[in-house]
Amino acid sequence: MADDRAGRTTAPGPAHWVSGLVPDLRRDVLFPIGGSLVSFAVLVGGGLAYVALVGGSSDRLVTAMLIDAIAVIGLQIYIGNTGVLSFGHIGFGAIAGYAFAIAAISPERKARWIPDAPFGLTDVQVSPLVAVVIAVVVALAVAVIVGIGLARSGARSGAVAASVITLALLFVTHEVAANWTDLTGGDRAPLSFAIGETLESRAPILAVLLGSLVAARLFAQSRTGRLAKAAREDNLAARAMGVDPASQQMAALLLSVVVIAIAATLRVYEIGSVTPRVFFFEYTLLTLVMLIVGGRRSIAGALVGVVVITAGRELTRRLATDGYEVAGVGLDGTPADWVFREGLPTVFLGLAMLGFMILRPNGLVDDWELDEWLHRRLTAEARPPETQPAPDAGPSRLLEADAITVDFGGFRALSAAGLRADSGEIVGLIGPNGAGKTTLVNVITGIVFATEGRVSIGSTDLTRTPTHEIARAGLVRTFQNLRLFSSLTVRQNVEVAWFTAERYRPDGLRPTVDQLVAAAGLWEQRHRRAAELDYGNSRRLELARAAAAAPTFLLLDEPTSGMSDQESLAMIEQVRTTASSVGAGVVVIDHDLGFITGISDRIYVLDRGAVIAEGSPDRVQADPAVQAAYLGSAADSIETQQPRGVES
């Protein structure tokens, strides 16, 4: 697997557009398709076997389960990849379901329920297949608007506003369905197909199920899907790698809405009618519980959840309605009567949600995927790649932050501070707690906008540019408090940054993902989750990830914080080799003077928001003003503004 990548990293060749879409043909296309086929076969085979064994009403149960599976896959594509909790996807289902019913039901029947439908819809009739297409298009149109709104609200993992917007969508669609009776028939006049016109064959459901399984897995493995997952793990770190989460979220939303819309049309077609209740709270709960119980971050989880919840509901329904006995002894009239009665399936759903949230919030399988597991088992253990010689540094470029002033509501955190760094050098930035070091780096990387001053690389002005665009321009940072994509693997962490580099700065030689991982000494751990790494390795991974973005400049915010003296010294070597392997200049903040003087060519000293000294390590260290700033002194002679402690 290392071989097929080697060719395409050297130059933007013909394979470039493929690699832009999917990183690795075998791992990201062939295995997901194979894995999807296997899951499909198991799910459908199991369902059909159950029907054959039990007969009776189990036929409808399995059909409903397969449709639910499609809907839950749709839900997973959005919630799983972006981490945004959506309550509104069933609302998209309602839109599609009604669009489908209105388009496909015969004019004679519509004349009975909705004789006054607007736009002459009463007289329209198209074939079911065309109606599905119409339903998907209508749902997508709404999804685009909702998606723009979500992006505008700053949707991200755990964002309350996004959940409220989607919840509002669910209720708006329900209100329209229930009250715009001219169009929908409302509660009292359910739009229904004539008997015999409904879905007879299971083939379309199976086709859609297989299609959505494959689509969901391919999306998750695609560049877009991986970037979405990175942003799910840490929005800010993803932006600092050059990812614009809004576009990935939109892609996930649109794909998930297509899947949900088709599932909704199947549901309507199978039931034979549509009422406002079909796509409302209950179905939202059912599909959400399925997703949560199985594991919202994986497709395997979605399917497991569908099976477990379907089985549990069916079992509780039977216990509640058909009577029951244990070991041949009937339990009627015993205290068990108190449990096994109508409503038990709903209690089961509620308790499943509650129990899993309290005991196992990541679900039964967490983020396990069948094809990833197979791929790991069926792929020969790769050897670490040879590190490649450092590329010739390109033309030297200059990073300039000039006269930066930052006011935080009356407090001046920085006053006309600045620095310059050449792409060939390592520049240190030191200063006591509260001096404004992190604020300066935040200004340079677009996380905080300066009140005054200018930031540029070469001739490109980066003042007041969004973080992800600054990263794309070649300025990549690390974070003081480690912001790894913690549930992605080591390799995936590096890969995300590598994609953005490939996309936005495709020219030039640079190491492959595997070379970067190996160079960081993380080859053995490459398939482990970032969260499982110890501290030193986490720091090394963060550095490797930043390097993978092929930066012109690396900004390292306290790379040794929390390290012992020895580890700090080892870090010097790693920063040097990493920077030279991608030909980047380095600006490094640290409190550890031993580390800073050991690594830097030049040092800036910041105190109370202003630069108080600049020069070679020796000169700076001997400067009495620097010693005073560090130790504090009774004769504090430095005249500056009075910043408040604004650093974290």
Added chain:
Amino acid sequence: MLEIDGLTTRYGSISALRDASLTVGSGEVVGLIGPNGAGKTTLMGTIAGLLKPAAGSVRFEDRNVTGWAPDRMLRAGVALVPEHRRIFTDLSVVENLRLGGVTTPPRERSELLDEMVELFPSLEERWTTSAGYLSGGEAQQLAIARALMSRPRLLMMDEPSLGLAPVLVDVVFELIANLASRGRTLLVVEQNATRMLDVADRAYVLRSGEVVAEGTGDELLGQGDLFETFVGTGNG
């Protein structure tokens, strides 16, 4: 009074504090100095009960209080003035003080309020103002007064001079000296080492999560290479 033995605290995989040991005797003023990121705040947080230690023990007045929750530590007699002060900006000055005395009986609380007025006269003028409107120096005084409202036998302060203008830094150190002269037991984290060594009976130097030096102010200053001990250039 306070004995810390082999205390280690981790954030996930990060060891922010390694095997730290120190003692504070009754009536002593002990400084804890060291550069940014040395683990000083972690040590304070662990003693106060905000963080759970991974190893080691905390004993206070001959009781093992390792891993006690913050409210229990406060009732045991240990108060912390946290870093960045963290006064309640939604509450008025007097409300902040009353909350600080949540554990003291109501009658003593009003006596203590009078005492705080005497100790911090400038706060009285702002009595019913929202604490969000206080200047940095006033806010720091409020944070200390709030902690004193619980009548702590050990008062810990984390970076009381952080972010203050030089003239206000003077006020803070005068206050520390004042409290010391009243026989208070203090454990103070400071980055402003020289100033701290002036007022402290003894001090510990913390670097990279470890205690690297200990002594009286004169001893530490007398070593001449405090700067190197402090920032670790000796090893570079």
Added chain:
Amino acid sequence: MTELAQNIVDGLGRGSIYALLALGIAVIFGVMHLLNFAHGELITITGYVAYAAFLRGASWFVIAPLVLGVAVVASMGIEQVAFRWVRGAPDFTLVLTSFGVHFVVEAAFLMYVSASVKNFNRPGWIADTVDAGGLSFEIFDLVVIGVTLVTLVLTSLLLQRTMFGLALRASAEDFDAARLMGVRSDRVIRGAFALSGALAGIAAIFWLMRAGQTTPGAGITPMLKGVLAALVGGLGSLRGAVIGGFALGLAEVLLRARLPDAIAGLTDGVVFLLIALLFIFRPGGFVTVSHAERV
């Protein structure tokens, strides 16, 4: 003009109930960061209590205090059974836990009572009106507004004047700093649920008086209105929650009166749409309390 004045009183009456619910939701969000989608279940539970009391011939003078007491106990009970186990969990987990509670309670009534609507008598004076200066107001609206104002004043005194109130406000601002002052987190959280339950209990009395019925799903609408009002006001801001409640009530009534007849049935839909728009442009609600992300 007359119509407007009547609409406003009507809207304030409705808004009063939303404000009480929203305030309870904001109190809990403050101390636990939990957006409580199970808040409406207090109305479901008290609805069945009111129904049971009504069957035994109780009058509203008995039912009302009973409802209040049950709401407080139920609120604290739900905390003990469910929420205390997810303290400090990610928002995702907290929200879904409250949804779980919502559905378990709903299903329990489905099992042990029935899915059908249970009716009880409304108070006799509910539809009475009083005329003043050519205007005619529902007495009920005036009573609701009056009681709500008294409740809000009492709540405000509780929050301003008592040690518990101080501890609650301090915990909402900085939970750890409050613990450092000796505030017992357990007590504050339990107290917050009790207060939230009491506020919901008063809202429930009026909600049930007006509805005169209950069903297992009766809690959804009040929950939704309360949550939306709390969000509109800016989660975590107690004042914002009250303002949000009144604003939502007024918006509903005024919209219903102004919308063309053809889509008057869609009032709720339009309100939801407006709220969605609000969140698109002001993700933090009217009163923004969120603090900048630290890096």
